[in-house]
Amino acid sequence: MKLSGATLSYGKQQVIAPVHLEINPGEHVALVGRSGAGKSSLLNMLYQQAAERAALCPQSYGLVAPLSVYHNIYMGQLPRHNALYNLCNLLRPWATRRAEVAELAAELGLSDKLFSAVAELSGGQQQRTAIGRALYQQAPIFLGDEPVSSVDPLQAKLLIELIQSRHQSSVIALHNKQLALSCFDRVIGLDQGKILFDLSGDALTAAQLDALYVDA
Protein backbone atom coordinates (compact mmCIF):
# COMPACT_ATOMS: atom_id res chain seq x y z
CA MET A 1 0.00 0.00 0.00
CA LYS A 2 1.42 3.33 -0.95
CA LEU A 3 0.29 6.95 -0.74
CA SER A 4 2.42 9.38 -2.71
CA GLY A 5 1.55 12.94 -1.84
CA ALA A 6 -2.18 12.19 -1.41
CA THR A 7 -4.33 14.71 0.48
CA LEU A 8 -7.87 14.73 1.85
CA SER A 9 -10.16 17.71 2.32
CA TYR A 10 -13.72 18.16 3.51
CA GLY A 11 -14.95 21.28 1.75
CA LYS A 12 -12.23 23.88 2.25
CA GLN A 13 -10.72 22.13 5.27
CA GLN A 14 -7.69 20.01 4.44
CA VAL A 15 -7.63 17.21 7.02
CA ILE A 16 -4.72 15.22 5.59
CA ALA A 17 -1.71 17.18 4.31
CA PRO A 18 0.27 15.66 1.40
CA VAL A 19 1.27 12.28 2.77
CA HIS A 20 4.02 9.95 1.58
CA LEU A 21 3.56 6.57 3.15
CA GLU A 22 4.32 2.99 2.21
CA ILE A 23 3.15 -0.02 4.19
CA ASN A 24 5.24 -3.02 3.23
CA PRO A 25 4.14 -6.67 3.27
CA GLY A 26 4.86 -8.12 6.69
CA GLU A 27 4.56 -4.84 8.58
CA HIS A 28 2.18 -4.34 11.49
CA VAL A 29 1.67 -0.63 12.07
CA ALA A 30 0.01 1.37 14.84
CA LEU A 31 -1.53 4.74 14.00
CA VAL A 32 -1.68 7.08 16.99
CA GLY A 33 -2.72 10.67 17.57
CA ARG A 34 -5.26 12.81 19.35
CA SER A 35 -8.94 12.74 18.55
CA GLY A 36 -9.40 14.55 15.25
CA ALA A 37 -5.75 14.11 14.19
CA GLY A 38 -6.84 12.32 11.01
CA LYS A 39 -6.43 8.61 11.83
CA SER A 40 -9.80 7.52 10.38
CA SER A 41 -9.24 9.73 7.34
CA LEU A 42 -5.82 8.22 6.67
CA LEU A 43 -7.12 4.67 7.16
CA ASN A 44 -9.90 5.34 4.67
CA MET A 45 -7.38 6.65 2.16
CA LEU A 46 -5.35 3.45 2.57
CA TYR A 47 -8.51 1.36 2.21
CA GLN A 48 -9.50 3.12 -1.00
CA GLN A 49 -6.07 2.35 -2.36
CA ALA A 50 -6.12 -1.34 -1.43
CA ALA A 51 -9.81 -2.27 -1.09
CA GLU A 52 -9.44 -5.56 -2.97
CA ARG A 53 -6.70 -6.78 -0.64
CA ALA A 54 -7.85 -5.26 2.63
CA ALA A 55 -10.48 -5.86 5.30
CA LEU A 56 -11.63 -2.69 7.06
CA CYS A 57 -12.91 -2.79 10.62
CA PRO A 58 -14.58 0.63 10.96
CA GLN A 59 -14.94 2.69 14.13
CA SER A 60 -18.76 2.55 13.96
CA TYR A 61 -19.02 -1.19 13.57
CA GLY A 62 -21.72 -1.22 10.88
CA LEU A 63 -23.23 -4.43 12.27
CA VAL A 64 -26.81 -5.51 11.54
CA ALA A 65 -28.23 -5.34 15.06
CA PRO A 66 -31.26 -7.68 14.73
CA LEU A 67 -29.09 -10.44 13.24
CA SER A 68 -26.92 -12.86 15.19
CA VAL A 69 -23.17 -12.88 15.73
CA TYR A 70 -23.01 -15.81 13.27
CA HIS A 71 -24.79 -13.86 10.55
CA ASN A 72 -22.73 -10.72 11.08
CA ILE A 73 -19.42 -12.56 10.98
CA TYR A 74 -20.55 -14.54 7.91
CA MET A 75 -21.14 -11.22 6.14
CA GLY A 76 -17.37 -10.91 5.85
CA GLN A 77 -17.55 -13.49 3.06
CA LEU A 78 -20.75 -12.35 1.31
CA PRO A 79 -18.84 -11.06 -1.74
CA ARG A 80 -17.19 -14.48 -2.24
CA HIS A 81 -20.41 -16.36 -2.95
CA ASN A 82 -23.44 -15.92 -5.18
CA ALA A 83 -26.70 -14.49 -3.87
CA LEU A 84 -28.50 -17.86 -3.69
CA TYR A 85 -25.67 -19.48 -1.73
CA ASN A 86 -25.62 -16.56 0.69
CA LEU A 87 -29.37 -16.57 1.14
CA CYS A 88 -29.49 -20.33 1.83
CA ASN A 89 -26.58 -20.06 4.26
CA LEU A 90 -28.06 -17.12 6.11
CA LEU A 91 -31.39 -18.95 6.50
CA ARG A 92 -29.86 -22.30 7.41
CA PRO A 93 -26.07 -22.25 7.84
CA TRP A 94 -24.09 -24.88 5.91
CA ALA A 95 -22.09 -27.15 8.23
CA THR A 96 -18.70 -25.99 6.86
CA ARG A 97 -19.47 -22.28 7.14
CA ARG A 98 -20.99 -22.79 10.56
CA ALA A 99 -17.86 -24.60 11.76
CA GLU A 100 -15.57 -21.87 10.38
CA VAL A 101 -17.56 -19.05 11.98
CA ALA A 102 -17.93 -20.98 15.26
CA GLU A 103 -14.14 -21.47 15.42
CA LEU A 104 -13.55 -17.77 14.86
CA ALA A 105 -16.21 -16.84 17.42
CA ALA A 106 -14.48 -19.13 19.93
CA GLU A 107 -11.17 -17.32 19.39
CA LEU A 108 -12.99 -14.05 20.01
CA GLY A 109 -14.64 -15.35 23.19
CA LEU A 110 -18.10 -15.26 21.60
CA SER A 111 -19.04 -18.97 21.54
CA ASP A 112 -21.93 -18.57 23.93
CA LYS A 113 -23.33 -15.67 21.88
CA LEU A 114 -23.05 -17.23 18.41
CA PHE A 115 -26.79 -17.18 17.77
CA SER A 116 -27.65 -14.14 19.92
CA ALA A 117 -28.77 -10.95 18.20
CA VAL A 118 -26.03 -8.32 18.09
CA ALA A 119 -28.53 -5.85 19.63
CA GLU A 120 -28.39 -7.92 22.83
CA LEU A 121 -24.59 -7.81 23.16
CA SER A 122 -22.35 -5.57 25.26
CA GLY A 123 -20.25 -2.92 23.54
CA GLY A 124 -17.11 -5.08 23.80
CA GLN A 125 -18.94 -8.11 22.41
CA GLN A 126 -20.21 -6.05 19.48
CA GLN A 127 -16.69 -4.82 18.86
CA ARG A 128 -15.38 -8.38 18.82
CA THR A 129 -18.14 -9.33 16.36
CA ALA A 130 -16.99 -6.51 14.06
CA ILE A 131 -13.42 -7.81 14.32
CA GLY A 132 -14.74 -11.31 13.51
CA ARG A 133 -16.47 -10.06 10.37
CA ALA A 134 -13.23 -8.41 9.20
CA LEU A 135 -11.13 -11.51 10.06
CA TYR A 136 -13.56 -13.75 8.16
CA GLN A 137 -12.78 -11.83 4.98
CA GLN A 138 -9.37 -13.54 5.14
CA ALA A 139 -7.76 -10.61 3.35
CA PRO A 140 -3.97 -10.14 3.41
CA ILE A 141 -4.27 -6.66 4.94
CA PHE A 142 -6.26 -5.59 8.03
CA LEU A 143 -7.16 -1.94 8.53
CA GLY A 144 -8.68 -1.28 11.95
CA ASP A 145 -10.11 1.98 13.25
CA GLU A 146 -9.77 1.68 17.02
CA PRO A 147 -10.90 -1.96 16.88
CA VAL A 148 -10.05 -2.67 20.54
CA SER A 149 -11.26 0.54 22.18
CA SER A 150 -14.12 -1.14 24.08
CA VAL A 151 -12.35 -4.12 25.62
CA ASP A 152 -10.08 -4.44 28.65
CA PRO A 153 -6.28 -4.06 28.22
CA LEU A 154 -5.47 -7.79 28.38
CA GLN A 155 -8.16 -8.68 25.88
CA ALA A 156 -7.02 -5.79 23.66
CA LYS A 157 -3.49 -7.23 23.53
CA LEU A 158 -4.77 -10.73 22.71
CA LEU A 159 -7.04 -9.36 19.98
CA ILE A 160 -4.21 -7.37 18.40
CA GLU A 161 -2.06 -10.52 18.43
CA LEU A 162 -4.91 -12.51 16.84
CA ILE A 163 -5.40 -9.90 14.12
CA GLN A 164 -1.68 -9.74 13.38
CA SER A 165 -1.32 -13.54 13.28
CA ARG A 166 -4.06 -13.75 10.63
CA HIS A 167 -2.84 -10.99 8.32
CA GLN A 168 0.29 -10.38 6.35
CA SER A 169 0.13 -6.66 7.19
CA SER A 170 -2.03 -4.43 9.34
CA VAL A 171 -2.58 -0.78 10.17
CA ILE A 172 -4.48 -0.18 13.39
CA ALA A 173 -5.53 3.16 14.87
CA LEU A 174 -5.54 3.15 18.63
CA HIS A 175 -5.30 5.35 21.71
CA ASN A 176 -3.63 2.80 23.99
CA LYS A 177 0.00 3.95 24.16
CA GLN A 178 1.21 0.84 25.96
CA LEU A 179 -0.19 -1.38 23.21
CA ALA A 180 1.34 0.82 20.51
CA LEU A 181 4.76 0.48 22.13
CA SER A 182 4.61 -3.24 22.85
CA CYS A 183 2.72 -4.88 19.97
CA PHE A 184 3.75 -3.14 16.74
CA ASP A 185 6.78 -3.16 14.39
CA ARG A 186 6.16 0.43 13.44
CA VAL A 187 4.28 3.36 14.97
CA ILE A 188 3.06 6.38 13.01
CA GLY A 189 2.15 9.51 14.97
CA LEU A 190 -0.36 11.86 13.35
CA ASP A 191 -1.02 15.45 14.36
CA GLN A 192 -3.41 17.77 12.53
CA GLY A 193 -3.30 15.62 9.42
CA LYS A 194 0.50 15.45 9.25
CA ILE A 195 2.84 12.57 10.04
CA LEU A 196 4.85 13.74 13.06
CA PHE A 197 6.90 10.57 13.39
CA ASP A 198 7.17 7.19 11.73
CA LEU A 199 9.39 4.97 13.87
CA SER A 200 9.98 1.32 14.62
CA GLY A 201 8.31 0.18 17.83
CA ASP A 202 11.77 -0.34 19.37
CA ALA A 203 12.99 3.18 18.54
CA LEU A 204 9.92 5.00 19.85
CA THR A 205 9.95 6.26 23.43
CA ALA A 206 7.02 6.77 25.78
CA ALA A 207 7.97 10.48 25.92
CA GLN A 208 7.63 10.86 22.13
CA LEU A 209 4.23 9.24 22.33
CA ASP A 210 3.16 11.43 25.24
CA ALA A 211 4.21 14.58 23.33
CA LEU A 212 1.56 13.78 20.71
CA TYR A 213 -1.14 14.27 23.29
CA VAL A 214 0.10 17.59 24.70
CA ASP A 215 -1.45 20.85 23.51
CA ALA A 216 0.93 22.84 21.29
Ligand SMILES: Nc1ncnc2c1ncn2[C@@H]1O[C@H](COP(=O)(O)OP(=O)(O)OP(=O)(O)O)[C@@H](O)[C@H]1O
Ligand atom coordinates in the same frame (compact mmCIF):
# COMPACT_ATOMS: atom_id res chain seq x y z
N1 LIG B 1 -17.39 13.70 7.05
C1 LIG B 1 -16.68 14.73 7.50
N2 LIG B 1 -16.98 16.00 7.16
C2 LIG B 1 -16.25 17.05 7.58
N3 LIG B 1 -15.16 16.94 8.39
C3 LIG B 1 -14.82 15.70 8.76
C4 LIG B 1 -15.54 14.55 8.35
N4 LIG B 1 -14.94 13.45 8.87
C5 LIG B 1 -13.90 13.92 9.60
N5 LIG B 1 -13.82 15.27 9.53
C6 LIG B 1 -12.80 16.11 10.17
O1 LIG B 1 -11.54 15.60 9.77
C7 LIG B 1 -10.61 15.69 10.84
C8 LIG B 1 -9.99 14.32 11.08
O2 LIG B 1 -11.00 13.43 11.50
P1 LIG B 1 -10.72 11.88 11.72
O3 LIG B 1 -12.03 11.22 11.99
O4 LIG B 1 -9.90 11.37 10.61
O5 LIG B 1 -9.84 11.94 13.09
P2 LIG B 1 -9.41 10.77 14.06
O6 LIG B 1 -7.98 10.97 14.38
O7 LIG B 1 -9.81 9.44 13.50
O8 LIG B 1 -10.28 11.09 15.36
P3 LIG B 1 -10.87 10.11 16.52
O9 LIG B 1 -9.69 9.60 17.32
O10 LIG B 1 -11.75 11.05 17.32
O11 LIG B 1 -11.66 9.03 15.85
C9 LIG B 1 -11.38 16.23 12.04
O12 LIG B 1 -11.10 17.61 12.15
C10 LIG B 1 -12.83 16.00 11.68
O13 LIG B 1 -13.65 17.00 12.23
